[in-house]
Amino acid sequence: MSPRPILYGARYSAYVRTALMVLQEKGVAFDLVEVDIFAPGGPPPDHLPRHPFGRIPAFEHDGFALYETAAITRYVDEAFDGPALQPADARGRARLTQIIGILDAYAYRPLVWDIYVERVSKPATGSPADESLIANALPRAELCLDVLAGFLGDGPWLLGDAISLADLHAAPILDYFKMAPEGRALMAGRNRLEAWWDRLTARPSATVLGPE
Ligand SMILES: N[C@@H](CCC(=O)N[C@@H](CS)C(=O)NCC(=O)O)C(=O)O
Incomplete structure (x- = not known):
């Protein structure tokens, strides 16, 4: 079984919330690693390799790293079992x-x-x-x-x-x-x-x- 995907971000973010909803709709178990992009001093430096533009969410699954929510949600829909969240046509x-x-x-x-x-x-x-x-x-x-x-x-x-x-x-x-x-x-x-x-x-x- 492939490892659990990791979502990096914070629950206040509208984009992170979309990713969370998609993971839940697919029934995918995942880990959320908290990244506060608005922390004093700016995005944590260790977040920039995950997201060079300093935003959230970022995502990782079994060595595959991704950012941009639409890319993440499509990947989750296509790489995991669960109800299809994209039309076929x-x-x-x-x-x-x-x-x-x-x-x-x-x-x-x-x-x-x-x-x-x-x-x-x-x-x-x-x-x-x-x-x-x-x-x-x-x-x-x-x-x-x-x-x-x-x-x-x-x-x-x-x-x-x-x-x-x-x-x-x-x-x-x-x-x-x-x-x-x-x-x-x-x-x-x-x-x-x-x-x-x-x-x-x-x-x-x-x-x-x-x-x-
Ligand atoms: N195009 C990005 C947008 C992500 C985004 O804007 N996230 C917000 C939080 S909802 C953020 O990180 N903002 C930080 C900033 O604007 O500096 C995506 O689709 O993931």
Whole structure:
């Protein structure tokens, strides 16, 4: 039997949470090695060989080292037994790549950093929110929700009948977003997205979500 994979990171990270959810959905036993990227003094020096850009997560399995969450989650899906989390057909796989790209490029920063961190995280530590960041991010956030709702359509999951990496990449970002009142307000009334959210958060893998 191959050794347990190792995930390096911290549970507060949206990207680490996606990897944790995928490992759990696949039923893969793993070890989490805590790396606090925001520790005073910056990323721990011994983390940089694992991730030259100083981010989390990083991953290792039986001598194979990897970083970038989409690479990690695809590897976990393909290298381990368990339910398939990617479609088998060309169009479904292309759609998956598209949705992960949208989340990385257009959703993560406005929803998590500009809205959640500014509205919830910074005030909790005594720093004022930058209202202009929040205001500028809201139209982009709304567009992201509309685009995700479009992919969802009538289906239970973003790629149709089966939960996939697309849902698991989206979940931690939307979870942080929904902790801000602006996020909850934008989700409210988008009934299909809300129903999808309820389905997603009813799964055992969703226990990694929640406040930092
Ligand atoms: N493209 C990377 C992004 C990972 C990422 O941005 N992780 C955040 C935590 S959620 C991080 O390490 N941030 C540290 C920083 O921005 O310095 C991936 O897909 O893994």
